[in-house]
Amino acid sequence: MAKEVKERALYEALEVNPDASDSDIKKAYRKMALKYHPDKNPGADDKFKAISHAYEVLSDSQKRQVYDQYGEAGLSGDMGGGMGGMDPNDLFSQFFGGGGMFGGGGRPKPSGPRRGRDIAHSLKVSLEDLYKGKTSKLQVSKEVICGGCDGRGGKEGAVKQCGKCHGRGIEVVIRQMGPMVQQIQQHCRSCQGVGEEIDPRYKCKKCDGNKVVQERKQLEVHIDRGMKSGQKIVFQGEADQKPGIVPGDIVIVIEEKEHPHFKRRGDDLFYEAEIDLITALAGGTLHIQHLDDRVLDVAILPGESIKPGEMKMLDGQGMPSHRHQNMGNMFIKFNVRFPEPNWTSEEEIKKLEAILPARKPTPALPKGVTTEEVVLSSVDAHHQKSMNSNGDDAMDEDYEDAHQHGPGVQCAQQ
Incomplete structure (x- = not known):
């Protein structure tokens, strides 16, 4: 029939x-x-x-x-x-x-066999180590083929194809819903989605039939001079092992730690220095400890007259360029510290007036203008903080301006 x-x-x-x-x-x-x-x-x-x-x-x-x-x-x-x-x-x-x-x-x-997935690890590195270069040791945990059963999961011949899903790892459940038929694919409940069955009597004792075991391995991570945050160091074929699959790579992603004194932008370094008023006007020496522990003696010439917020540059004192011989620059932004109120007498101020450039004449007011005498007052810390909330953005603008116009940018400040 x-x-x-x-x-x-x-x-x-x-x-x-x-x-x-x-x-x-x-x-x-x-x-x-x-x-x-x-x-x-x-x-x-x-x-x-x-x-x-x-x-x-x-x-x-x-x-x-x-x-x-x-x-x-x-x-x-x-x-x-x-x-x-x-x-x-x-x-x-x-x-x-x-x-x-x-x-x-x-x-x-x-x-050929499929390739396994890559495994990424983040490695935090100090700016000093990125400047000088370093070899770090990193412990990682990975799956390796079980040596007790050579990745079979049990004794030879004990692993059979799942009779329910025929090795596919999935089964189809058919449900009648009135006149409609609903079909759902799900992991095979007989083999838990692996497509194979192992007689419990012959299952490998070392891996419990999983074919792989966990192993810790120490990797030597070579950090080159001048590497940047986000750069990757690849260890080919060092990721998890599985039978019939080519292991993927372990990928180390550099994450630069924040530095208390320097900020990095590309191959350049940015440094904020505070100097007193007398140094800004009469000159002096500024000491900067570099990332390799050298101390830079920065000479401020007498009469150079450093202005608050002015930026200067040290050529070639920035970060090394990765895999090149070039060096970036170091940009120094000067914050001038002024004396406290009422720091000297009227007699001493008159002596200063004799030394400093003459006052700019006050422009004459038109006849008939009404004037009112007012008094300055200090701004409290809370309001000062609120007003300076965008200070980092202003700092970035200063840096970009200096980078575009070169070390002569201070000429534009009055």
Whole structure:
């Protein structure tokens, strides 16, 4: 008696009867796929797609059962209905074992084992170490192939393909909801989604059947001079191992620690220096301890007259350029510390007036203007902090301005 099915279109596409065996379906696909492959038969794209779709459904016992009972309407979503599912060229390459049958045509499926995922670790590095270079030791935990069973999970021959999901790791649950049929793909409950089963009596004691064990390894991370935050150091093939999979890489991502005195922008360093008023006017020496412990003696010349907020530059005293011989620059922003109120007598102030440049004359007021005498008062710390909340942005603007115009930027300040 002929097998009763809801629809026959997929069987007709492969030119087989609904009661055809798995072997008959496989032979039919082989014959027709070779005949209608686009590389051999240009213009047969639609026919080739229909053949591929039919084979993808009918070669899967669960999909075939659904199709026989409900037709194409039952093959929806993850079941691969509506001419969806695997790409026809990928299915062809998988069936025939690789690179196409017609001299490089189609889209061959990549050969060889899959590659595992990369594992990233963040490594915090001080600015001093980025300036001088350093080798750090980093302990990482990774999975390695179990040596007790050579990655089999049990004794040789004890690992079998899961009989419920046939090694796919997933099962399809069909639910009848009134006139509708709902199909849900889920991890196979029999094998927990791995596609294999191991007799508990022969399971590896070392890895408990997991095929891998945890291992700690020490990596030597070589930090080159001038490396920047966000740069990566790659240890190829050092990530987790799994049977049949090429290990990925361990990727170390540099994260620069904040420095108490220097800020880095590219290969340049930014430093804020506080000097007193007498040094700003009469000159002196500023000491800056560099990142390699050298002390820079910065000479401020007498009469140079450093202004509050003025920026100067030390050529070649910035960060080393990574893998180049160049050095960045160091930009110094001067904050001038003024004396406290009422710091001297009127007599001493008169002496200052005799030394300092003359006062700028006060412009004469027009006749008839009403004047009012007012008194300055200090701003409390709370309001001062609020007004200075954008100080970092202003600092960045100062740096950018200096970088664009070079060390002569101070000439623009009055």
